[in-house]
Amino acid sequence: PCLQGARAVVSSRAFADFTPKASFEIKKCDVHRLEEGPPGQAELTREQGLHYYRTMQTIRRMELKADQLYKQKIIRGFCHLYDGQEACAMGIEAAINPTDHVITAYRAHGYTYTRGVPVKQILAELTGRKGGIAKGKGGSMHMYAPNFYGGNGIVGAQVPLGAGIALACKYLGNNQVCVTLYGDGAANQGQIFEAYNMAALWKLPCIFICENNKYGMGTSVERSSASTDYYRRGDYIPGLRVDGMDVLSVREATKFAADHCRAGKGPILMELETYRYHGHSMSDPGVSYRTREEIQEVRSKSDPISMLKDRMLSNKMAAMEEFKEMDSEIRKEIEEAALFATSDPEPPLDALCDHIFHNDLPLEVRGTTPWSKLKSSS
Numbered sequence: 001p002c003l004q005g006a007r008a009v010v011s012s013r014a015f016a017d018f019t020p021k022a023s024f025e026i027k028k029c030d031v032h033r034l035e036e037g038p039p040g041q042a043e044l045t046r047e048q049g050l051h052y053y054r055t056m057q058t059i060r061r062m063e064l065k066a067d068q069l070y071k072q073k074i075i076r077g078f079c080h081l082y083d084g085q086e087a088c089a090m091g092i093e094a095a096i097n098p099t100d101h102v103i104t105a106y107r108a109h110g111y112t113y114t115r116g117v118p119v120k121q122i123l124a125e126l127t128g129r130k131g132g133i134a135k136g137k138g139g140s141m142h143m144y145a146p147n148f149y150g151g152n153g154i155v156g157a158q159v160p161l162g163a164g165i166a167l168a169c170k171y172l173g174n175n176q177v178c179v180t181l182y183g184d185g186a187a188n189q190g191q192i193f194e195a196y197n198m199a200a201l202w203k204l205p206c207i208f209i210c211e212n213n214k215y216g217m218g219t220s221v222e223r224s225s226a227s228t229d230y231y232r233r234g235d236y237i238p239g240l241r242v243d244g245m246d247v248l249s250v251r252e253a254t255k256f257a258a259d260h261c262r263a264g265k266g267p268i269l270m271e272l273e274t275y276r277y278h279g280h281s282m283s284d285p286g287v288s289y290r291t292r293e294e295i296q297e298v299r300s301k302s303d304p305i306s307m308l309k310d311r312m313l314s315n316k317m318a319a320m321e322e323f324k325e326m327d328s329e330i331r332k333e334i335e336e337a338a339l340f341a342t343s344d345p346e347p348p349l350d351a352l353c354d355h356i357f358h359n360d361l362p363l364e365v366r367g368t369t370p371w372s373k374l375k376s377s378s
Contacts, residue, residue: 021045022315026249032232032239032269038256042248049312052094052247054326056086056305059110061334062119063278066109066126070282074342075126078153079140082110084277087304088211089114091250092179096258099147101169103162104181106141107211107276108151111181115148119333123341131344135351156182156189159208163195166206166267177205177261179254185216187230196234196267203266207257208234210271211244217280218289231271244272245302275302354378 022044029037063083069075082089089110092102104111112122117133125132125143133143141151149165152158162180169176186192187210199206210230214221221228231239240257243249250272257268275298279286286295312318353365353376362377 017316018046018319019315019317022311022317024248024311026246026252027243029249029253030231030241032229032234033236034238034240037240038252042252044248044311044317046312046317048094049308049317050322050326052090053305053308053312053323054330055090055093055114056247056308057327058119058330058333059083059086059089059113060305061330062113062122062337063109065123065334065338067278067282069123069127069338069341075140076128077139078106079126079282080107080280081276081278081282082107084298084304085211085213085244085274086110087247087250087308088209088244088272088274090304091244091247092209092254094247094251095254096177096179099174100176100258101147101149101162101165101178102181103149103158103165103178104151105155105158105183105186106151106153107183108141108143111148112143112145112151115145117143117145117148118337120337120340123337124344127341127344128346129341129344130347131340135355136347156186156191158182159186159189159192160195162208163199163204163206163267166199166204166261167202169205170202175262177207177258179207179209181209181211183216184210184212184214184221184225184228184230185219187212187233188225196237196269199267200234200237203264205261205264206267207254207261208237208267208269210269211274212271213274213276215276215280215289218284220289229271231269234267234269237267237269239269239271241271241273244274245298245304245307247304247308350375 024042026042028040031037060083063081066075070079093114102111102115109122121133125134125138126140128136130136141153144150159180159182162178166178212230216224231241240253242253253270257270260268277295309323353374355378356376357378360378362375365374365376367374
C-alpha cells in the first residue's frame, strides 16, 4: 500500500511535466481540382492523443478477440476485420460532429464503435445474442447506431444511400454532412459514378471516402483498376489523397472536407491510403496474394497505433506507464465484453419476425409454409 501511495505521488508530479499540446508535421495531401489542400501541420493536445490511442487500441483488441471467437466457431458467417485501418475511423470521427452521418460497407466494426456503440454490444451482435446492437439479428455486416447507417453487405450499395442521406441534410437545411465510405474493391461500381453525378449536380454535402487498403478481396488495386488514383476518379468532384495510417492526417483532411461541404460547395472525394492486417474476411488467410513480409513491413513502419504512441512519447506528452495501464484496462474491457457475448442468450424464436415495420400494430407473417403463421411486432 505504501508503495502504491508513493507511485501515485510520483505519477501526479510527472503529470505536471507533460507537454499539454504539440504540433506535428503531417504528409501533404495530393489534391485534385483544389487550389490548396489541408494544412501540412496538425495540433494535438495530450487529452486528444490519449483518447485517440484508447479508441484505436480498443478497436484493435476487439478485432483480435473477434478473430479468436471466430476460430472457436462462436462467431460464424461473414466477418470482415478492421485491424490496421483504425486511423481512418478515428480520424474521421475526430473531425465531424455526432450529429453528422456515417455510412460504410461491411468492414464496419470500427465505425460502429467510434459512433458510440459499446464493445459488448458489438461482440454480442457478432455472436448473434439478444444483447447485440441489432438484437442478434444483424451480425457482423449489419450494425447500426444513431446517425450511423451501417454496415451494408452489397458491394458499393451504400454509396447512393449516402448521397441520399446528404440529400436529406440539404433538404432539411441542418448544415450536417454525410460521410459515405467504400473500398477500392467497390471503386469501379457503376452506381458510385451515378451517385457522384447526382451529388455534384445537386451540390450535396457528401464526403465520398475511398478506404484504399490495396486489395479488393484477393485482387490488388493494380490488377483491378485502370487508374488507381481513386481521389481523381470523381473527375468533376474535387479530391484529396490522404495518408490513412496517420490519425492526424485523416482528421485534418476530414475537417477540410467537412468545411468544404458545409460551405455549400458540394461533394468532395477523399482517398485514404491504408492497409488491413487480416485477410479480406475470416475465410481468407490473406497470404496467398501478398507476402507475410509485406504485412510485417507495414506493421513495423506505419502502424497507426504505434505511430501515435511514438509521437506522444518523443514529445513528452505521456508516459510509457500510461499506455501500459490503458492497454491492460482495454484488455479487461474486451475480456468482459467477450464473456457477455458468449453467455448472453440468443434471441427467442418468437422474436424472429419482429421489427419488420416501424411502429406498426402486430401483424401475422407467413412462415415457411402457408399455414405456419408468425407474429411481428415492432
